[in-house]
Amino acid sequence: MALDRWIALIFIAFCCIYGYLAYFTMDDLLPPFMQRNPVWPSTFPKVLTVLGIVVGLVVLLGLEKPSGDEQPSATDINYRRLHEYKLGQALMLLALMVLYALALRPAGFLISTTVFLIGGSAILGERKWYVMLPVAMIATGFVWYLVQQVLGIFLRPYPFFMGT
Numbered sequence: 009m010a011l012d013r014w015i016a017l018i019f020i021a022f023c024c025i026y027g028y029l030a031y032f033t034m035d036d037l038l039p040p041f042m043q044r045n046p047v048w049p050s051t052f053p054k055v056l057t058v059l060g061i062v063v064g065l066v067v068l069l070g071l072e073k074p075s076g077d078e079q080p081s082a083t084d085i086n087y088r089r090l091h092e093y094k095l096g097q098a099l100m101l102l103a104l105m106v107l108y109a110l111a112l113r114p115a116g117f118l119i120s121t122t123v124f125l126i127g128g129s130a131i132l133g134e135r136k137w138y139v140m141l142p143v144a145m146i147a148t149g150f151v152w153y154l155v156q157q158v159l160g161i162f163l164r165p166y167p168f169f170m171g172t
Contacts, residue, residue, distance in 0.1 A: 011090075016067035023064060027057030100131050116166040121148040 030053035038048060066072055108124040115123075125144035134140055155163050 013068050013070070016064045020061055020064035020068065023057050023060035026053065027061070030054050030057055097131055101128060104128055104131065113164070114167060117152055117163050118148055118165045119167065121151070 030050045034050035034053065035048060042048065104124060104127050108120055111120040111123075122144045125147060126140050129140050129144070152163060152165055155161050156165070
């Protein structure tokens, strides 16, 4: 089986687990007054589950590929040439995402997001620090302002030892 189909099978398994949690565990925690609402907090995860399973099945069954005996294109994933892809960058970005998630509460949104954006752009090859720093700081500040002030969702901007 091709690599894309193995990935689709893993994706379908993940969607099934996610769907189980959305269908059976989230709804049990609802208070009685919310059980009569037409839209529950688990509605969007349920929709994501169904769409994810459908997309995974399309890839698994090969419905997205044109029929016929065509040669694979240069954009197809070839697992025999996996060493030629930039796996190091992808793994470093995944590690940076995990570090960002772990640092978000203790370091605060502004610091951790700015460091994440600068680190991510450096991993992807950007070398103009005089561009990376202001763009990361402006983007972080803009997102924090939108979430905090416009949407009204509290987002700790500074590290925990600096207070709220």
